[in-house]
Amino acid sequence: MQRLSGLDASFLYLETAAQPLHVCSILELDTSTVPGGYTFDRLRDELAMRVKAMPEFREKLADSRFNPDHPVWVEDNDFDVQRHLHRIGLPAPGGRAELAEICGHIASLPLDRSRPLWEMWVIENVAGTDAHAGGKLALMTKVHHAAVDGVTGANLMSTLCSTEPDAPPPDPVPGAGGASELEIAVNGAIRFATRPLKLVNVLPSTVSTVIDTARRATKGLTMAAPFAAPKTAFNANVTGHRNIAFAQLELDDIKKVRAHFGVKVNDVVMALVSGVLRRFLLDRGELPDSSLVAMIPVSVHDKSDRPGRNQVSGMFSALHTNVDDPVDRLKAISTANSLAKQHSSAIGATLLQDWSQFAAPAVFGIAMRVYARSNLSAAVPVHNLVVSNVPGPQIPLYLLGCEVKAMYPLGPIFHGSGLNITVMSLNGKLDVGIISCPELLPDLWEMADDFAVALDELLDATG
Numbered sequence: 001m002q003r004l005s006g007l008d009a010s011f012l013y014l015e016t017a018a019q020p021l022h023v024c025s026i027l028e029l030d031t032s033t034v035p036g037g038y039t040f041d042r043l044r045d046e047l048a049m050r051v052k053a054m055p056e057f058r059e060k061l062a063d064s065r066f067n068p069d070h071p072v073w074v075e076d077n078d079f080d081v082q083r084h085l086h087r088i089g090l091p092a093p094g095g096r097a098e099l100a101e102i103c104g105h106i107a108s109l110p111l112d113r114s115r116p117l118w119e120m121w122v123i124e125n126v127a128g129t130d131a132h133a134g135g136k137l138a139l140m141t142k143v144h145h146a147a148v149d150g151v152t153g154a155n156l157m158s159t160l161c162s163t164e165p166d167a168p169p170p171d172p173v174p175g176a177g178g179a180s181e182l183e184i185a186v187n188g189a190i191r192f193a194t195r196p197l198k199l200v201n202v203l204p205s206t207v208s209t210v211i212d213t214a215r216r217a218t219k220g221l222t223m224a225a226p227f228a229a230p231k232t233a234f235n236a237n238v239t240g241h242r243n244i245a246f247a248q249l250e251l252d253d254i255k256k257v258r259a260h261f262g263v264k265v266n267d268v269v270m271a272l273v274s275g276v277l278r279r280f281l282l283d284r285g286e287l288p289d290s291s292l293v294a295m296i297p298v299s300v301h302d303k304s305d306r307p308g309r310n311q312v313s314g315m316f317s318a319l320h321t322n323v324d325d326p327v328d329r330l331k332a333i334s335t336a337n338s339l340a341k342q343h344s345s346a347i348g349a350t351l352l353q354d355w356s357q358f359a360a361p362a363v364f365g366i367a368m369r370v371y372a373r374s375n376l377s378a379a380v381p382v383h384n385l386v387v388s389n390v391p392g393p394q395i396p397l398y399l400l401g402c403e404v405k406a407m408y409p410l411g412p413i414f415h416g417s418g419l420n421i422t423v424m425s426l427n428g429k430l431d432v433g434i435i436s437c438p439e440l441l442p443d444l445w446e447m448a449d450d451f452a453v454a455l456d457e458l459l460d461a462t463g
Contacts, residue, residue, distance in 0.1 A: 001062075001073070001074055001176055001177060001178070001179035001183065001187070002059075002072060002073040002176045003069065003070055003071075003072045003188075003191070003307070004070040004071055004072065004146060004308065004309075005070070005307050005308025005310065006070065006308075007308055007310045007312070008070070008146045008147075008308045008309055008310050009070040009071065009146065011144065011145040011146040012061075012071070012144075012146050014414075015110070017240050018237070018240045018415075019238060019240075019412075019413075019414060019415060020107075020109070020110045020111075021144065021145045021146070021412045022107075022111055022117070022142045022143060022145060022412065023143055023144075023145055023153060023409070023410065023411055023412060024103070024107050024140060024141060024142050024143075024409075024410040024435075025153075025408060025409050025410060025433070026099070026103055026138060026139075026140050026244075026407075026408040026410070026433070027138065027139040027141070027399060027404055027406065027407050027408075028136065028137075028404070028405040028406040028407075028408075029136065029137040029138065029139055029403065029405065030134075030136065030137075030405055031132075031134055031135060031136070031137050031402050032134035032135075032403075033398060033401060033402060034400075034401035034402055035165055037134070038132055038134075038137065038401070039132065040087055040124075042401075043122065043400050043401070043402075044081065044082065044085055046169070046400045046401065047081055047085060047120070047400055048081040049169040050159060050400070051081055052172040052173070053169065053170040053171060053172055054159050054160075054173070055075075055173050055174065055176060056116075056147055056152075056156060056309075057084075057116055057118055057156070058075060058175050059073040059074060059075060059076060059116055059175055059176050060073070060074065060114065060116050060117070061073065061074075061117070062074040063184060064182070064185040064188070065181075066181070066185040067188040067189075068185075068188050068189055068192040069187075069188030069189075069191045069192050070188075071184075072176075072179055072187075073176045074177065074178050074179050075176055075178055076115065076116055077178070079116065083115060084115070084116065084118060084119045085119070085120050085122065086119065086121045086122065087121075087124070088102065088121060088122070088123055088124070089124045089125040090123060090124070090125040090126060090138075091125075092128065093127075093128050094125045094126050094127050094128045094129075095127060096246070097445075099123065099126065100243070100245055100246070100444075100445075101243075102123065103123075103138075104241070104243045104244045104435075104438075105242075106121055106140055106142070107140075107142070107244065107410065107435065108240055111142060111144055117143065117146065117147050118141070118142060118143040118144070118147070119141075119142050120139060120140065120141050120142075121139070121140040121141075121142075122139055123137070123138035123139065123140065124137060126138050139399065141157075143156070145310070146310075147309055148309060149309065149310040149311060150297060150299060150312070150388060150409075151301050151311065152310075154390060154392065157399075160399055160400065161397045161398060161399045161404065162397070162398050163395060163396065163397065163398070164398060165398040165401045165402075165403065166401065224291075224293045224317055224318045224336065224340065225316065226293075226316055226382045226383065227380055227381075227382055228293065229292065229293040229381050229382070229383050229384045230288035230289075230290050230291075230292065230384070232281065232286065232288065233284075233286060233441065234384070234418040234419040234436060234440045234441055235381040235384055235416055235417065235418065236415075236418060236440055237415045237418075238413050238414070238418045238436075238437045238439075239439045240437075241438055242413075242435060242436070242437055242438075243436055243437065243441070243442075244410060244433070244434065244435050244444065245434045245445045245447060245448035246406075246408040246433050246434065247431075247432040247434075247448040247449065247452065248406055248430070248431050248432070249272075249429065249432065249452065249455055250429065250430070251394075251425055251428050251429055251430050252428065253455055253459060254268050254455070256459065256462060257455075257458045257459060260462040260463075261331065261334075261462075263330060263331070263334040264334070264337070265389075265425075266337065266389050267330065267333055267334040267337055268330065268458070269387075269389050269423055269430075270294065270296075270317065270333045270337065270387060271330040271333050272451055272454045272455055272458075273294070273319065273421055274292070274319040274333060275326055275450070275457065275458075276447050276450045276451055276453075276454050277292060277319065277321055277385075277447075278321040278329075279450050279453070279454070280446060280447055280450065281321070287321065287322075288321070288322070289322060290322060291318040291320050291322050291323075292318075292384040292385070293316055293317070293318055293319065293383045293384050294317055294319055294383060294384065294386070294387040295314055295316055295382070295383040295385070295386050295387070295417070296315050296316075296317055296340075296386075296387055296389075297312045297313075297314050297388050298312060298313045298314055299311065299312055300312060300313050315340040316383055317333070317336050317337050317340045318332075318336045319384075320333050320336065326454070326458055326461060327458070327461045330458065381416045381417060382416065382417065383417060384417065384419070385417055385419040385421065386411055386413075386417060386419075386421070387420075387421050387422070388411055388420075388421075388423070389422075389423050389425075390409055390422065390423070390424045390425075391424075391425050392424050392426040392427075393427070394425070394426075394427055394428060396427055397426070397427065404426070404427075406431050407424055408431045408432065408433035409422040409423070409424045409431070409433045410422060410435045411433075411435065413435060413436060413437065418437055418440045419434075419435075419436045419440075419441065420434070420435050432448065432451055434448055
């Protein structure tokens with residue numbers, strides 16, 4: 001039995017039909033590398049072997065009506081990989097539009113909470129090729145955010161992947177075990193009784209953070225403020241529908257810009273996002289006078305000893321979309337990111353986790369649901385969008401024998417923040433995943449295609 005942390009559980013409490021909170025990825029695979037050739041049955045059997053080393057994929061939620069704390073993870077004794085692996089084919093011609101359309105539909109479907117919170121969709125007929133004859137294949141993965149963050153999700157994918165197409169599966173790993181409703185309730189009651197003691201540790205660090213932030217504000221050394229973002233078309237309540245687009249860039253081009261201007265890779269990524277959004281909003285006559293604000297998740301796995309699978313903090317950073325020149329915009333973003341990182345570090349890596357852990361689950365859950373169903377987030381957005389940068393290995397990877405040609409990550413969207421742009425660096429490429437809902441942003445391909453345009457602007461500036 002492993003109990004969810006407050007941060008893990010918040011993704012359960014926030015979830016509604018319009019706001020499913022799973023994270024996805026779309027993998028483009030080359031089946032010509034599969035030993036013995038690709039068949040769906042062979043891929044399914046290989047997945048079943050590897051899941052034995054992935055306890056997170058064999059665990060489901062459990063709770064008790066008398067449990068005053070968060071739910072727990074327990075082993076699913078009826079686990080069957082076939083309940084989580086699905087197979088479909090794209091309609092002709094099987095291009096990116098058809099792939100994005102079916103993946104958008106899959107992304108809109110909630111996960112079954114009575115089973116382990118993940119599923120995979122094998123998508124054949126990609127680009128009109130026959131996967132059984134060494135053609136292309138797409139694989140879409142969905143895992144609930146209560147179970148993974150960016151780092152833990154990448155770790156799970158690393159278990160599924162290998163550096164050789166015929167690598168043996170890793171050794172089995174035992175799961176969380178079981179727990180009765182009585183055990184869940186008793187353990188939860190003990191944790192609930194000790195909850196006020198946690199406040200003793202949380203309050204001093206919170207007060208210190210407030211004082212430090214006030215001091216930084218007088219010197220102009222704070223990150224962008226929450227609730228100060230200008231309202232855009234994608235800062236409204238989302239629907240249950242999802243649409244998707246993606247792009248792929250050369251990582252060497254990103255590094256060339258980074259080296260020339262003396263900035264960081266993440267600064268270049270943020271500048272690309274800023275350039276894309278500026279062009280998108282300008283074309284519609286909707287560019288705000290003030291800068292858009294991005295929320296950037298920050299992993300604290302190496303700084304936290306707190307329980308839970310989500311080990312993240314976050315920072316707000318100005319995208320400087322109101323700056324016309326792309327080089328000036330990049331430099332302004334680099335400065336803003338540097339200040340945001342310093343401020344974020346000063347706040348403390350575990351403050352968000354500590355407060356979410358302290359809050360009583362019943363009150364926390366009700367508050368999260370009220371917020372999710374209200375119009376408050378859309379009326380005054382906390383930020384404009386989420387931008388996440390996930391570093392991946394720079395070597396060839398093979399998933400269940402297939403060479404991975406691209407891995408487009410897709411994070412969740414929220415009421416008031418209906419756009420998520422996540423990038424992943426993998427084997428010399430930068431894979432960009434964009435997700436929204438069609439009622440807010442009907443066509444995401446304009447954004448996806450403008451990433452190459454924004455990068456060319458910066459490359460031209462390097463001379």
